[in-house]
Amino acid sequence: MIYNILTIFPQFFDSPFSTGVLKKAQERGLIEIRVHDIRQFTSDKHRTVDDKPYGGGSGMVMKPEPLGDAIKATKLKEAKSLVMLTTPQGERFSDKIAKELSGFEQLVIICGRYEGVDERIRELYVDKEISIGDYVLSGGEYAASIIIDAVSRFIPGVLGNEASPYDDSFSEGLLEYPQYTRPEIYEGKYVPEILLSGNHKEIENWRKKESIKRTYSRRPDLLDRANLKVEDLEFIKETKKMNPPSFRVYIALVHYPVYNKDLKIITTAFTNLDVHDIGRAARTYGVRGFFLVHPVEEQRELVQRVLWHWIEGPGASYNPTRVEALSIVHIKSSLEETIEEIGQREGVKPKTVVTDARFRGNMVGYPELRKNIRKGEEPYLILFGTGWGIAEDVIESADYVLKPIEGPTDYNHLSVRGAAAIILDRLLWS
Ligand code: ADE
16 A cells, blocks of 8 residues: 655654554555655745635635645556545544555545645545544644554554454444453452453453443444344343433423414323324333323323223233333323422432424534433433424423424424434434
8 A cells, every 4th residue: 555645744744654553564565655745846936835715714725736736746547546635524534434445555645734725626636535533633644644544454464463453443333342461450350250261252252242332331323333243232132221321311292381373372182192102212212201291181081091001901911012111101280290290209300401393592402412411410301392382481491492303304394203203312312
């Protein structure tokens, strides 16, 4: 593999590749790192590589001519090549991309600087734009050195032991299992016995399980993309059973006070489908209680009968999983009563969150609320409105108003059970 690095700071690369694995890989001819100074491709007396942006604005833009000339002069025609630009606007770098890139014979890496490069360079020459994370570095040189390190590890022979890059974190889409070395006891802590057993099959099994457990607790988002067998999925199920979520979330379906189409305050009737579907979503996502809030006694009695049918009556033997979902459903006559009940259970009043399909000022986004909820420090009650949405008074007295759910179209008229399922997924999973 030949790396052609195009930079305005060639001296940056004096040290990153002069030690360890990458130094050895160069000595053994497995990789070759060629650093080119973009200034050598300028034609003016001042060796200018940047200029002011057309249209005004702060910062400088990398000029197209020196960059274009540098690419043309350094890119080897005969090699299977890819021209890359390091930029925070690029595709997020990952182990998977590193592996793909290791299949090329040559990577031309343009280290972006200033406010970016002239757009025509991207259009004419760049095959792939890569970001190493959602933060801005003072130059693409840092990104280039990280990319070169990660890519080189996948080049056969670079790590000496061919299998090793595939044992590391992410190789199967999982985080790596815990590692130990001598001594057997350190500050009272023992190395797991299985690792001393010499039973390689058992050790392999243990490691796989530890990888799964670690990935589940730290990066559950990775599990979706991981390469897992049926027995691994069974183990994940077990792990989930043994480690119920620590967040303390309750939800309520509010039938009063809500708006009708003409924005008058009304009371809506129970909808059987909502009770079942939101109950099933709530149970799936680890919600501690699903409260049905209705001020009309006859309606509460009616839904109580429906619940009885599924929890204790004939429905229970017909569909045992429904028993589990509907057992977390509770019927209350008002929001105040609901909040009080949660306060008693949790020892502290819950933070209330309202969901609404309309945009307004001061709304909380999903990542922020999710982070707070998942700390598990306080209980939360998420309110879902029926009809045309929850009344303004309730919205104003809530601790948080959650941003409306948005899809890739301008249509925004979800059913409450559809919205509830999406919101639970965004807030409580991966
Ligand atoms: N240049 C500046 N910030 C960067 C980032 N996050 N990734 C790649 N190149 C960059």
